[in-house]
Amino acid sequence: MIxxxxxxKEKNMVRIEIIKExxxxxxxxxxxxxxxxxxxxxxxxxxxxxNVLLLQSKIPNxxxxxFHSEIFCTWCEYRIDxxxxxxxxxxxxxxxxxxxxxxxxxxxxxxxxxxxxxxRDTDSKLELFV
Amino acid sequence: xxxLNICPTSLRDKHGISSWFRYYFQGLIESxxxxxxxxxxxxxxxxxxHTHGIEKEFNDKxxxxxxxxxxxxVEEVLNHQEWDVIHYHSTITTFKKVDFEIKFFNKxxxxxxxxxxxxxxxxxxxxxxxxxxxxxxxxxxxGDVFYKTFGGYFESIHHNDLMSKLSDVNVYISENxxxxxxxxxxxxxxxxxxxxxxxxxxxxNVKDDYKKMNLAYCHRWAMRKNWMALKELIIKNEDxxxxxxxxxxxxxxxxxxxxxxxxxxxxxxxxxGMVKIxxxxxxxxxxxxxxPFGLTAIESVVWGTIPVIYKHTGTYxxxxxxxFYFDENTSISESxxxxxxxxxxxxxxxxxxxxxxxxxxxxxxxxxxxxxxLYNEVVQ
Numbered sequence: 001m002i003x004x005x006x007x008x009k010e011k012n013m014v015r016i017e018i019i020k021e022x023x024x025x026x027x028x029x030x031x032x033x034x035x036x037x038x039x040x041x042x043x044x045x046x047x048x049x050x051n052v053l054l055l056q057s058k059i060p061n062x063x064x065x066x067f068h069s070e071i072f073c074t075w076c077e078y079r080i081d082x083x084x085x086x087x088x089x090x091x092x093x094x095x096x097x098x099x100x101x102x103x104x105x106x107x108x109x110x111x112x113x114x115x116x117x118x119x120r121d122t123d124s125k126l127e128l129f130v
Numbered sequence: 131x132x133x134l135n136i137c138p139t140s141l142r143d144k145h146g147i148s149s150w151f152r153y154y155f156q157g158l159i160e161s162x163x164x165x166x167x168x169x170x171x172x173x174x175x176x177x178x179x180h181t182h183g184i185e186k187e188f189n190d191k192x193x194x195x196x197x198x199x200x201x202x203x204v205e206e207v208l209n210h211q212e213w214d215v216i217h218y219h220s221t222i223t224t225f226k227k228v229d230f231e232i233k234f235f236n237k238x239x240x241x242x243x244x245x246x247x248x249x250x251x252x253x254x255x256x257x258x259x260x261x262x263x264x265x266x267x268x269x270x271x272x273g274d275v276f277y278k279t280f281g282g283y284f285e286s287i288h289h290n291d292l293m294s295k296l297s298d299v300n301v302y303i304s305e306n307x308x309x310x311x312x313x314x315x316x317x318x319x320x321x322x323x324x325x326x327x328x329x330x331x332x333x334x335n336v337k338d339d340y341k342k343m344n345l346a347y348c349h350r351w352a353m354r355k356n357w358m359a360l361k362e363l364i365i366k367n368e369d370x371x372x373x374x375x376x377x378x379x380x381x382x383x384x385x386x387x388x389x390x391x392x393x394x395x396x397x398x399x400x401x402x403g404m405v406k407i408x409x410x411x412x413x414x415x416x417x418x419x420x421x422p423f424g425l426t427a428i429e430s431v432v433w434g435t436i437p438v439i440y441k442h443t444g445t446y447x448x449x450x451x452x453x454f455y456f457d458e459n460t461s462i463s464e465s466x467x468x469x470x471x472x473x474x475x476x477x478x479x480x481x482x483x484x485x486x487x488x489x490x491x492x493x494x495x496x497x498x499x500x501x502x503x504l505y506n507e508v509v510q
Contacts, residue, residue, distance in 0.1 A: 027394050056397040064373065064396065064406055083381040107384075107397040130388060130395060 002113045002124040012043040033069040045117040051080040056107040083129045131509045136170045136218040217249040340412040359462045408433040450487035452480040
């Protein structure tokens with residue numbers, strides 16, 4: 001479902017490829033999102049984690065059986081293992097930053113994976129929060 | 131004269147009853163040629179995310195700030211120039227966090243000291259004693275833990291001190307605190323055409339059967355403050371489905387509710403989503419304790435879904451006595467039980483009464499006239 005590909009010798013640039021292999025259905029709701037690639041420059045990050053998350057889409061869902069979602073990647077001091085850390089991160093850092101494109105916190109559906117900036121270790125465990 | 135009108139907008143969509151504020155703005159601009167009108171609309175996610183037309187449409191005609199509930203940005207607008215009059219709607223003081231309110235009130239006091247005239251709508255909640263204390267209705271336990279959880283938000287002494295000063299600030303109070311709400315009938319007339327054009331609703335809707343499913347629509351703080359009440363409702367009604375919708379993200383409540391199989395969380399819904407959720411549900415729970423306008427409840431009435439509302443809100447005033455409501459004496463659970471024990475025909479009658487009540491409201495133009503005469507009175 002998720003591939004991490006470091007594509008320079010210093011391992012500063014990483015390409016994250018997310019491929020949806022199966023429908024993500026929870027409580028009868030199908031969480032839809034598009035396959036995507038994210039390129040991340042780890043060069044300026046000595047510590048912390050890049051967390052790859054699945055959020056409610058900026059365009060709200062319009063069907064009660066489907067839920068439109070999108071992949072979101074953000075740097076955080078902590079690995080986001082639960083919804084509370086994401087909430088704290090939102091309160092501390094993300095509010096009002098227009099570039100982030102999140103004027104209000106959107107529903108966090110799942111953690112898709114993460115990269116440890118220090119060790120370059122990757123984690124691709126899909127962990128649902130809904 | 132420079133007049134700043136601060137409005138909490140609910141621009142979920144350009145087309146819909148939610149867009150009534152646009153008519154209000156438009157009415158004021160078109161009618162007032164004496165004053166310099168400025169508008170500050172504190173927007174929700176919907177208008178920011180999708181850049182609905184209001185800025186584009188109105189930018190040429192008047193000075194319009196459209197920002198979020200970020201104090202620094204609000205302060206910037208308040209300091210932008212010397213305002214002769216500041217007119218703020220009561221919702222601004224009840225929607226958001228205490229720290230926002232404190233800063234806002236302090237600034238209002240400061241501006242008043244410097245000679246700015248202040249106008250605010252006279253929210254009925256402010257008339258009551260202990261209004262800023264959460265009425266502990268519907269809690270299965272009133273132990274210390276719950277009390278701290280729910281009541282703590284309103285217990286700030288500092289906050290209460292500021293609130294007491296507000297009686298001094300409210301120097302001009304509009305005659306009818308529901309002037310704004312009462313424009314809704316007029317807006318509905320205007321928006322009905324749009325509904326027709328997208329073939330959603332041609333008229334007020336009444337459903338055949340009101341015994342199918344349930345809906346909790348909980349937005350922003352309403353969900354947290356009614357947490358245990360809603361939880362009790364969910365547990366008592368395991369045979370019903372709960373569709374939680376709304377734009378506020380609270381992990382504690384979210385995680386807790388999602389443990390129940392009969393609950394699904396839908397986050398923010400667009401206009402079409404709201405229509406669909408109204409189609410499948412027969413009750414729209416609107417647990418907000420501070421709701422001067424109640425657009426969600428009003429829309430649900432138009433769509434034929436019964437809203438359950440808090441009695442001491444503007445919504446109750448707008449929808450009338452036939453509403454299903456909860457208050458200090460009646461819990462949300464009791465109100466929903468009352469709904470399910472009511473015969474179908476009576477529900478339909480009550481809904482029609484609400485719809486009639488809604489459609490009888492005075493015209494937008496009247497509301498605009500009343501505000502303009504108030505402005506004239508203040509600046510003289």
